Amino acid sequence: DEYERFCSRPEIVAFDQHGDPSKRAFYRRIGEEAEKAAGRVDAIVGAIGTSHSLIGAAEGYSVKPRVVTAEPRTAHVSGIRNLDTQRFGPRDKVKESDFDLRILVDDRDFYPESRLLTDAGEITFPDSFRVTLGALRSYLRSEGHLETPRIFALGAANRRS
Numbered sequence: 001d002e003y004e005r006f007c008s009r010p011e012i013v014a015f016d017q018h019g020d021p022s023k024r025a026f027y028r029r030i031g032e033e034a035e036k037a038a039g040r041v042d043a044i045v046g047a048i049g050t051s052h053s054l055i056g057a058a059e060g061y062s063v064k065p066r067v068v069t070a071e072p073r074t075a076h077v078s079g080i081r082n083l084d085t086q087r088f089g090p091r092d093k094v095k096e097s098d099f100d101l102r103i104l105v106d107d108r109d110f111y112p113e114s115r116l117l118t119d120a121g122e123i124t125f126p127d128s129f130r131v132t133l134g135a136l137r138s139y140l141r142s143e144g145h146l147e148t149p150r151i152f153a154l155g156a157a158n159r160r161s
Helices: 002-007 021-038 052-059 127-143
Strands: 043-047 066-072 101-105 115-118 121-124 151-154
Touching: 021 052, 021 151, 043 052, 043 127, 052 066, 052 151, 066 127, 101 127, 127 151
Parallel strands: 043 066, 043 151, 066 101
Antiparallel strands: 115 121
């Protein structure tokens, strides 16, 4: 309600990121580029804020992969949300049916490390990607894959709390 009141002021031009699903078109290129670089994938797993990046990237593939959310069950993680507990007012257009599967990740199941040392140097994982990796692990275990599926894991930009 406070946001709606603020945006109704005449000097304010609201970006309306939650109320405008057409903004996901911006992210289609991520899927297109990922497909060019690595080929088709079976699923795209990602944390959601507005959900534009996850849905948009999936729409960028020539054959749309399964779209799987990574949502914190109870923890507050900056930049991402749980659709059951955090909504952004009446203009929030995201609904459960936008996704093929939702995975709720408990705090203890976040990927345990925030840094990983690789041959190319150190990689730092923001908390949103730790949720995504926890959901990916859960997805792989629950689906009982006999062969390794091709997965694109997508985090959300956020600040560490």
